[in-house]
Amino acid sequence: MKPEQARPVRTGEEFDVDSLQNWLSSRVPELSGPIEVSQFPSGHSNLTYLLDIGDHEVVLRRPPFGARVKSGHDMSREYRILSHLQPVWPKVPKAIAFCEDPSILGAPFYLMERVDGVILRGESSPPDASTMRRICDAFVETFAQIHRIDVIGAGLETLGRPDGYVERQVDGWSRRWHDAVIEPVSSIDRTIAWLARNRPPETGAAL
Incomplete structure (x- = not known):
């Protein structure tokens, strides 16, 4: 690569x-x-x-x-x-x-x-299993590092609208699904209903 x-x-x-x-x-x-x-x-x-x-x-x-x-x-x-x-x-x-x-x-x-790096695209030759595992681990760890950043300390507290974020996401994506669906998918319908009853609590602003 x-x-x-x-x-x-x-x-x-x-x-x-x-x-x-x-x-x-x-x-x-x-x-x-x-x-x-x-x-x-x-x-x-x-x-x-x-x-x-x-x-x-x-x-x-x-x-x-x-x-x-x-x-x-x-x-x-x-x-x-x-x-x-x-x-x-x-x-x-x-x-x-x-x-x-x-x-x-x-x-x-x-x-x-410019920061040099590798972008994995669909036409790229797939890496071996060991390399793919390291890539996936690094991917998750990188996201975790970003989520740990102090939003206020970084001066990004006004970046988005953290209040009501979970509600907007659950309602918005549920509505998009219902607007786009052609044939019912029972597993998705059950998931939407479950999320409506069990919305995760708000955890504050994060990247």
């Missing part, structure tokens, strides 16, 4: 490199200079590019072209989370700069440092 490699930018997802270069010159002087742009494959929520600028490798994130669902493509939210998380959980990349001016690249965007 090898770290994710960027590829040529997909047709229709190019942006104005000169405009970005001018913006960087005034906002992030250490990243001034010619920019070589490539793009990471897959990933449909937001577009992710690799910028080679001299000795620097920087990742740029922006919404898909034509996106209209702001809550699903909130660059300022992503940038704020990274900015607050990185000092207390260094596994996340360092956030470098955020631009909310759509005249630069057509939409808000932000920059972060």
Whole structure:
């Protein structure tokens, strides 16, 4: 397994490199200079590019072209989370700069440092059983580490709406199921009914 490699930018997802270069010159002087742009494959929520600028490798994130669902493509939210998380959980990349001016690249965007890593995709060759076990253990442990972060200490207490979260999730997903179901599935119906009677207690805000 090898770290994710960027590829040529997909047709229709190019942006104005000169405009970005001018913006960087005034906002992030250490990243001034010619920019070589490539793009990471897959990933449909937001577009992710690799910028080679001299000795620097920087990742740029922006919404898909034509996106209209702001809550699903909130660059300022992503940038704020990274900015607050990185000092207390260094596994996340360092956030470098955020631009909310759509005249630069057509939409808000932000920059972060590149962190090399492996992304397991459907077309990847499956690892052996021992490696898969280590991956799964690390996956669960990483989530546990994130959940242990002090939300208030990290400055993320206003990130979401923790009050009533369990109720919103149970009611919301139950409603989505009933709206989408074509044929009854008794096990799901029993689960929904059980959750309605036995909702887990609220435990406070957590990532």
